[in-house]
Amino acid sequence: MTAPSATAASASNVVPITDAVKSTRDTRPLRLITCGSVDDGKSTLIGRLLWDTKAVKEDQAAALSRDSGKQNDLGLPDFALLLDGLQAEREQGITIDVAYRYFATDRRSFIVADTPGHEQYTRNMATGASTADLAVLLVDARTGLLEQTRRHATIASLMGIKQFVLAVNKFDLVAYDKAVFEKISHDFKELALSLGVRQVTAIPMSALKGENVVYDGRATMPWYDGPTLVETLELATTRTGAAGGFRLPVQRVSRPGESFRGYQGTVAGGSIKPGDSVAILPSGMVANVKQIVTFDLVRNAAVSGDAVTLVLDRQVDVARGDMIVSLDAQPMTGLHFDAQLVALQPGGIEPGKRYWLKAGTRRQRVVVSPLSQLELSTGKWKSHAETLPMNAIGKVRLSFDEAAIFDAYDQNRNTGAFILIDPDTLNTVAGGMITAKRTDLGGIHREGQRVLLSLPADLAEELMATETFANRRDEVDVRRLSAARAAEVLGDLD
Incomplete structure (x- = not known):
């Protein structure tokens, strides 16, 4: 569908998707994140998506027109105000907090996180990326890739995101120059390959004018015959992040009476049914599942994401923080693990300091030893890092006092992710992902x-x-x- 003029597109009642895309509807919502450097137009892009997919209600549209003050040259309101809800954000014209919004087409529904571009809010971006299926990396066509673009792309890849959309925004400000688009998309795809990401869709667009966002921009970019942003999102896949065997981090032991003992939690991977054999970690005790109970019924099975109570066929010692797992597909246990993390607080990570590590329902003491730090300017790892300052991305060794339980993050992001907490301030100082179990058999x-x-x-x-x-x-x-x-x-x- 060719985009009408910006004003007409906003007022049109035509649903902006093709007949080919209308044929089926995916019932699974796609979670996506918009990220990139400051002033690349992230909030404007999402605001435009909401506007052109008719996700803005009449009262919101009226408030938007009122809050926008004088409209721009296209006669349109400031779409960024749909996302930037904090007073400080509106006063400074920047994004500070993560804003989640919902919209839908005839084919699919979407949950989008608009994240800050400023370096000091990197932790907010990491929060948004932790649950996303796809990342939309915005780049200003006039400036190309910047260090913050590289930082956000790296964090997104570390969080397990394997689908990237490169949105080369503000393309009207470079006279729709095809050579500019090809240069930026080539540079970004090389960066993505270095991060292990192979699914990249590059799209030239103008978020303000709505070109190649929901409606195509063939009128101004006849040389581009690829999909629009919405068409790309409709065809993207969701990730379960929970491959492998059954995992139930125990949240609570339920004992309403002498005749009932159940172990409650949210299934973090795999599936389970009555009769299946399970192991309780870290003790290693074995039992069989007798019953699966929810608040209103007894179930025949439970899958990832279900909140359930498991009843076992024998008396075993299970406590909060333990994990009930498949007997034949168990996670890694040990005292030492390799991980990658992002330092989130001033002061960074102090080598040798004992932190609290929180993973699922389990909290343990851990010592962090930095091994290397990523140099964002070159994309190379600098070995023998002594410290990890704020916003640094590093590889570390985790050493525990007692056995820890993890899956590798690329196999199960629920049981492979963690946060580090400073025991003195109780601040979250880092977010990380387990990469492997470390063994010390020599040295x-x-x-x-x-x-x-x-x-x-x-x-x-x-x-x-x-x-x-x-x-x-x-x-x-x-x-x-x-x-x-x-x-x-x-x-x-x-």
Whole structure:
């Protein structure tokens, strides 16, 4: 559908989707985030989407016209005001908080998060990205990719988002130059590939004029024959973020009477039915599911997202923070994990400091050791990072006092995500994603003038038998693992 003039498009009663798109309706809403640098037009774009999909009610439209004051040259209100609801946002003309809005076409419904572009509000952007299926990265056609664009793209990819839309906005201000679009889209696709993202749709558009947002912009960009933003969103896929086996972080133990004991929580992955065998972590006890109960009925099954009470067939010790999992598809358990995180508070992450780590219903003490930091200007990881300042993206090692339970984030974002809490201020200082379990089966460490060489037993015996060590055995101190430490190492090998 070719876009009418901006004013006519806003007043038209025609639903702005093609007949081909009308054929089926996806019942699953798509969650998306708009992100990018300051003044790239994120709020204006979402406001335009709401306006042209008729998601703005009459009283909202009247308030928008009143609050906009003098209208622009196109005779249209300030669409950004539909998103920027805080007084400070309107006074400064910037986005501070995350604004969630809802709109729909004949094919699909959408939940959109408009996030701030300023660096100091990176934590707000990370919050919006944590639940999104798709990211719309806006770029001002006049400036191209900026550091904040790279930061937001990196955070979105770390949060598991694999579908990107590159919205090259304000294209009317570069005279609809095709070469500008090709240069920016090429640069961004190279960035996306470096982040492991291969699903990128680049769209030249003018959010203010509504070109290639809901209505196509062929009148001004005849060389572009790709989809509009809405057409792209209608065909996007949702992610479950909960692949693999059954996961139920225990929120509460329910005991309304002597004859009933149930374990309550929201299913964080997989499915379960009566008769299935489960393990309770971290204890490792095994039981079978006897009954699945909700507030009003007994169910035959439960799937990810369901809030349920599980009744087991035997008495087992289960407490809040434990996790009930599939017996044949269990998460990782251990004392050490590798993760990537985003530092969210002034002061950043202090190496060696003990933080609270909150993941699901479980809270544990953890020590964070930075390993490397991403240099946003080059896209390369800088090794041997000593600290992670505010807004830094880093790779870290997590060391726990007691066994932790995780899935890798790319397998299950519900059981692979966490936040770090400063025990002194109770502020959330970082958000992170588990990448892998770390095992420490060997290494070289110093204790004063002595060097500790940690090796598996068979390799250590072979080394000790060599002539060099045989001649200096009185200088070598052999330390064997305790039973507890050996059990820990064997657990890390699972």
